[in-house]
Amino acid sequence: MNTITTTEALAAPAAATAAAAPRGAPAWRAPLVVLVLGAAACALAPDQLGLMTRIFITALLVLSLDLVVGVAGLATLGHAALFGVGAYAAGIFALQVHPDPLIGLAVGIAAGAGLALLSGAFLLRYHGFTFLMLTVAVSQILLSLAQRARGWTGGDDGLSGFVMVPLLGRFEFDLEGRVAACYALAVLVVLFYVARRLVGSPFGLAVRGIHENPVRMAALGTPVFRRLWVLYTVAGAIAGAAGALSAQTNAVVGLDSLSFALSAELLVMLILGGAGRLTGAIVGATVFTLLHHTAASINPYHWLFVVGTLLMLVVVVSPAKVWAWVRRRAGGVR
Amino acid sequence: MTTLLDVKKLDKRFGGLHVTRGVSFSLKAGDRLALIGPNGAGKTTLVNQISGVMSPDSGEIWLRGDDATRLNQAGRVRAGLVRTFQITTLAPHFAVQRQVELALFEREGLTGRMWRSVDAYPTLKAEAQDILARFGLRAHAATATQDLAYGDQRLIEMALALALRPKVLLLDEPMAGVPKGDGAHLLAALDSLPSSLAVLIIEHDMDLVFRFANRILVLAEGAVLAEGTPDEIRRDPKVRAAYLGN
Numbered sequence: 130m131n132t133i134t135t136t137e138a139l140a141a142p143a144a145a146t147a148a149a150a151p152r153g154a155p156a157w158r159a160p161l162v163v164l165v166l167g168a169a170a171c172a173l174a175p176d177q178l179g180l181m182t183r184i185f186i187t188a189l190l191v192l193s194l195d196l197v198v199g200v201a202g203l204a205t206l207g208h209a210a211l212f213g214v215g216a217y218a219a220g221i222f223a224l225q226v227h228p229d230p231l232i233g234l235a236v237g238i239a240a241g242a243g244l245a246l247l248s249g250a251f252l253l254r255y256h257g258f259t260f261l262m263l264t265v266a267v268s269q270i271l272l273s274l275a276q277r278a279r280g281w282t283g284g285d286d287g288l289s290g291f292v293m294v295p296l297l298g299r300f301e302f303d304l305e306g307r308v309a310a311c312y313a314l315a316v317l318v319v320l321f322y323v324a325r326r327l328v329g330s331p332f333g334l335a336v337r338g339i340h341e342n343p344v345r346m347a348a349l350g351t352p353v354f355r356r357l358w359v360l361y362t363v364a365g366a367i368a369g370a371a372g373a374l375s376a377q378t379n380a381v382v383g384l385d386s387l388s389f390a391l392s393a394e395l396l397v398m399l400i401l402g403g404a405g406r407l408t409g410a411i412v413g414a415t416v417f418t419l420l421h422h423t424a425a426s427i428n429p430y431h432w433l434f435v436v437g438t439l440l441m442l443v444v445v446v447s448p449a450k451v452w453a454w455v456r457r458r459a460g461g462v463r
Numbered sequence: 464m465t466t467l468l469d470v471k472k473l474d475k476r477f478g479g480l481h482v483t484r485g486v487s488f489s490l491k492a493g494d495r496l497a498l499i500g501p502n503g504a505g506k507t508t509l510v511n512q513i514s515g516v517m518s519p520d521s522g523e524i525w526l527r528g529d530d531a532t533r534l535n536q537a538g539r540v541r542a543g544l545v546r547t548f549q550i551t552t553l554a555p556h557f558a559v560q561r562q563v564e565l566a567l568f569e570r571e572g573l574t575g576r577m578w579r580s581v582d583a584y585p586t587l588k589a590e591a592q593d594i595l596a597r598f599g600l601r602a603h604a605a606t607a608t609q610d611l612a613y614g615d616q617r618l619i620e621m622a623l624a625l626a627l628r629p630k631v632l633l634l635d636e637p638m639a640g641v642p643k644g645d646g647a648h649l650l651a652a653l654d655s656l657p658s659s660l661a662v663l664i665i666e667h668d669m670d671l672v673f674r675f676a677n678r679i680l681v682l683a684e685g686a687v688l689a690e691g692t693p694d695e696i697r698r699d700p701k702v703r704a705a706y707l708g709n
Binding site: 156326327329330331332333334335337338341342344345347348349350351352353356359 | 514516535536537540541545546548552553554555556557561564565566568569570573574575576577578579580581582584623627
């Protein structure tokens with residue numbers, strides 16, 4: 130359970146810098162940077178578009194987790210549930226109703242938000258470890274439901290057999306994955322912007338205040354539960370969008386999209402990038418996915434060893450400390 | 464003068480411990496009521512029930528003519544009842560000004576707004592700066608709250624409460640933990656509280672109590688031992704025996 134304590138420990142100072150410093154950067158700047166870097170990466174490595182798509186989707190999912198963990202201060206190990214529900218909803222919708230990607234995306238968003246709304250009504254009445262364990266319980270219940278409902282989800286074999294129609298009626302999902310990568314990047318950038326606006330709004334300030342001190346916020350007259358509930362629902366919507374993207378670009382949804390392992394990995398990525406800043410979520414997801422990809426291609430059995438070592442390094446030597454050290458060194462040279 | 468706060472026969476038990484025993488009192492605009500009593504008399508428990516942190520087993524709390532007994536804490540704040548804490552309860556990593564802005568956003572009912580930037584409310588920002596200036600905290604506007612001296616943090620407690628423009632203010636030991644020489648700003652803040660406000664103050668510093676209060680309520684073992692003007696309380700033999708010693 131070390132992950133939890135480290136998340137809490139890392140979430141606090143990150144929130145500190147975000148809240149203490151005046152928010153100078155406009156909300157669109159970081160998403161624009163992501164757009165430019167993402168597009169450049171796709172252009173420079175056209176044979177790695179599948180990997181890029183995976184990075185964009187994972188980044189979106191960790192972004193959603195950051196809203197819950199880093200911004201609201203709710204440590205969860207059940208975030209995969211929101212992703213998986215979005216993925217299955219989009220997959221089933223494509224198979225049974227209509228294979229349009231944007232409508233499917235909306236369905237995934239609605240499914241993620243719906244689950245967060247329902248489960249949040251119950252989960253958010255609890256705090257700390259109880260909350261954490263209940264998030265695990267909710268995702269495990271969903272996992273076993275998905276396993277049982279073979280007729281809908283394909284059970285252990287996964288849900289497949291749906292083919293998406295062209296995006297906006299024009300862009301067909303090609304074999305190289307160009308359309309898929311652009312689509313995923315566009316959704317990531319838009320929702321990243323939405324998340325930044327949210328965090329920078331009075332609502333976001335109140336949620337960060339709740340993270341800091343719920344007793345103080347209640348004394349200011351904040352409806353604490355309601356604010357957290359709305360935030361959790363928004364995070365669910367974003368996770369659901371990531372799920373829908375994953376279903377549509379992979380044309381398959383597996384039970385692993387609801388797994389505990391995925392929830393834990395997401396938390397690792399968030400810690401890697403630094404919680405509470407949103408940008409950190411994207412950095413963490415990118416570094417982790419690239420590392421996973423590289424390490425797994427070198428040694429498919431022991432890649433977790435590399436990730437574990439890196440995580441220990443990040444926790445022991447926090448990125449903030451490294452930056453301070455680099456700055457000192459740079460100052461010394463001058 | 465209309466009654467702003469009316470507390471009627473509050474009663475509360477923690478298991479076998481009877482912490483509040485039929486306490487009744489009322490506050491009108493301009494009242495400065497000090498709640499005193501030995502440690503463990505149930506002062507903070509009483510404030511917690513009035514502010515909605517915990518609910519009484521029986522009894523009623525009326526706020527500005529409406530029954531507020533069933534209202535939650537947020538509802539009572541909106542109805543004009545605001546409290547401070549005995550132990551500083553702030554957002555430690557927030558810049559001081561942000562903290563005050565947050566109180567203003569809350570007062571204006573804006574924390575449901577999810578799109579417009581917090582920096583796009585210049586009038587609230589200016590008001591926050593005014594409040595900080597009034598408390599001598601202007602220079603610390605950008606400082607993280609946890610980096611301030613404890614006395615200054617106590618001031619922020621008070622600043623946040625006043626930023627909400629309360630009608631009834633519950634001050635739970637505002638001077639607790641403030642070094643003797645550092646209380647000037649706080650005392651000035653207490654003295655300049657608007658006269659339309661009804662204030663209930665819990666305080667152990669008897670000099671301050673007798674200077675500030677125009678009425679005193681003495682609590683002992685959860686029950687009202689005496690209520691009256693400072694002079695009456697000073698002369699009351701029961702109070703002397705139970706609380707003031709000799």
